[in-house]
Amino acid sequence: MATAAAFGGAALILSGCSSSSPADSDGGGGSLTVLCTVQEDQCQQVMDTFTAEEGITARYVRMSAGEAVARMNASKANPEFDVVYGGGADNHVASAEFGLLEPYVSPNADVIPEEFKDPDGLWTGIYWGMFGFCANTDVLESIGADVPQSWDDLLDPVFAGNIAMAHPATSGTAYQAMWSQVELNDGDQDAALEYFGDLHSNILQYTKSGSGPGQMAGRGEIAVGLIFAHDCIKFINEGFTNLETIYPEEGATFEVGAVSLIKDAAHPDEAKTFIDWALTPVAQEIGVATGNYQAPTNPDAEVTDDMVDRDEVAVLDYDITEAGAARDELTKRFDAEVAPQPKE
Template sequence: MRFLVRVAAAAVTSLLAIGSAHALTVYSSVDEENAKKLLDAFSKATGVETQMVFLSSGPALSRIEAEKANPQADVWFGAPSENHILAKERGLTEPYVSQNAAALSDEFKDKEGYWHAIYTNPLAIGVRTDILESRKAPVPTSWEDLKNPAYKGLIQMPSPQSSGTAYALILTLIDERGEDGAFDYLKAINPNVQTYTQSGTAPSGALGVGETPLAIQFTPGFLKLADEGYPVQVVFPSEGVGYEVAAMSILKGAKNVDDAKKLVDWMTSADGQGALSATKTYFLPIRSDVSGGTGVPALDKIKLVSSDPKFAAENKKRLVERWTKDVLGQ
């Protein structure tokens, strides 16, 4: 009897394997909730079945490298683009130039087709307009405006000691003002900072409950609040903003490469990019002809500031230590 049970179990396992053999296998470094929204929309649009394994950026790259001789997935979906550059350099991905590549600016694709961007998240200032109005304080339009004494103790932003979001702000300011100018600026706004949060997304939470009227972080949290009806305005400072770019790559030796190409094509199409707002991911489209949703300007209306990934990696420890010393006075 035990033998028959084992045979039956093996048969079921084999059938499951056969049933999933044609599914597009995706290692996703996009958070599970939003990845499911996007992959479900892709399946609905194309008829391609997907199965997803969630892995954060570091573990995903390690697993892809470990499986290099026998890939267990077809696509790496998500993780900042610099991770996909590493995957390309290590021979873990294969090129495919999407038919939509021409619609993407250079920072959103590899010119040889080894990766294409999925979405971007620019930095922004989230503003509770009702609170500022009650204080008769203006809505800021620039980084420079945050020096206004009217904002004393009213700003929340992450700490670069624990948050990559805050480090992205430092890099943005260095690009705009030079290193000394960036730290002079951060020292100047320090009296206006209510608290430096440990989490990169905590400021938007504080904004939502009215704990602060001004918050600095990447945009999704602010866009979600605005969409839910909070009196929140998303301000992209006029000097320019840094941003993160999530990308996707087809893995070398992918067993389902045709459907992998379909995912790349769909995600970079106007329909795929439109799904970012339609499914309420609150990510910003990488195509300038696709809106991020109500109240969100198209990407070509936002001044974006690029940072050198090599400089960012090599100088992070030094710059964070300088922030601690110069800004916190420790």
Template sequence: MIKAKTLVPALAAAAMLSGAAYAETELTVYTAVEAEDLARYAETFNQDHPDIKINWVRDSTGVITAKLLAEKNNPQADVVWGLAATSLLVLKTEGMLEPYAPSGLDALDPRFRDADNPPSWVGMDAWVAAICFNTVEGEKLGLTAPTSWADLTKPEYAGHVVMPNPASSGTGFLDVSSWLQMFGEEKGWEYMDALHANIGAYTHSGSKPCKMAAAGETVIGVSFAFRGAKSKAEGAPIDIIVPSEGIGWDMESTAIVAGTANAEAAQTLVDWSITPKAMEMYNVGYAVVAIPGIAKPVEFFPEGITEAMIDNDFEWAANNRSAILEEWTKRYDTKSEPKG
């Protein structure tokens, strides 16, 4: 028979071991996901993994990308969850990502993963370019709605166009890189020269131009389609226009930062990030997700989006990112909003 004095220390030791087994692991996660969605992402993940705490570091795509590159020799992040694939390709080239094949990888649309085996990153959802046009303000000013990117260079729109700065916004970068692909580099820069004459401001947020159009602060906001659909569902007097030449797009993606001390927890997060439950969560904010057949229709999301998406050369965009941003900044940054 075990004596009570012996049993108590044994139970205490077992409790301590149990507590150690379920001790909370903290992950530093860098992201460009909209700030309003972060609590929902963490809460949904913690329903399945309550033992992993996410500490978010959130900023725009350009800022997060620059921060990761600056920390190359002393990484601070464990995981990147929700950053443009074009940015993750830059990090991959720098040897900053830990290749990992998450559970459920085969369920993804092949476009939503790194081509290497094991992949260095996996996709979550896609966002696509669109024009938000305020019909009320446009009518007041006698402006017709544009139907193409070329239309945005018409003199009638002078001062009435707002778009994101590609150095800080992933949406801005997908616009610029897609124009260079669609029109060719020489004509692409000629187009942006003409467009610049009509720009009222370059914002540091991809959603802000559409929010401004929705609020009547500008007539035309170059943004992304889901933001337009959301604003229209909230009652904004806007049309969401898919330009006739085609539209750029990028995908939010997830990766493990090489050298993380929390590899097991990081793998758990990446595994979860491509589950059907995660895809349903992304679908609240994005109309296109990485697992086919999961996304539900989004009210006011424009038709013909999939057909309009260009054959985006992500490798080209990533490899030329620095040069593109340097040239863009030299030519157009004088109209950018102040940072901060």
């Protein structure tokens, strides 16, 4: 059990598939297909850099984390992908529960801290990030609301129709929000669902993508988006200067974004080379180069001022394995008990 502690192309017929090299060439060094769940610009740069450095053509399909689990499970008998890159480790645990992953302990994993990797090699962390609120200060002023500082603040009727979050069945971001409430309620999943039932009346939309609510907030469509803080910071740096990043005062869980080898992958050797490379400082600094500010797990990778300072936020201790094992049932309950309810 891995417990995370609180801490101070070639014509590939796949929907949405991109390639880092011309479609009629595999670069002469083999190829692989990556299921990528980080931002699109980061996915593309990761594949381009890997291909340039290793001589292996990396193609990818970009999906949100929840969609990625469903897609892998649907193609389990004949896997479409070799590696899954990104998405919270709880999603990788859920994938392992479905029998979708193959253990692989990379020699480069030696430098990764224990709390950022599975001891059996089912997943290895490549970044981590904190959950938070992304608030549009102009919209807050227009509706007469203060900047929300806590989970309870979000329940204020002043926010009716002015909050968005992703659906936890499709988004690992939203599942982090759910699991934060589980932890805040001492493991009581019923209480966590009750919180989201209360929040439901203030939700304008459940998006498919975890970062979508931040974009909605930036455009002024809502007052608050529930997203990872590094995504909010990215949108601020891209011009949405009316946004503010808030870390809830009660605390929130953190995501350990991971990389894993897919069971029965068509290109296992290339996949292992990719995983080895993904754990290097060069690979983990691509986030910064593309304006994505997840903190790296490799202690030798660059850390910038745009990354969360873990000593200044309330971080909830949680068990990644437990969260991953509960994901399927908990998201189904959300879909049945929360999402379809009428708004009061």
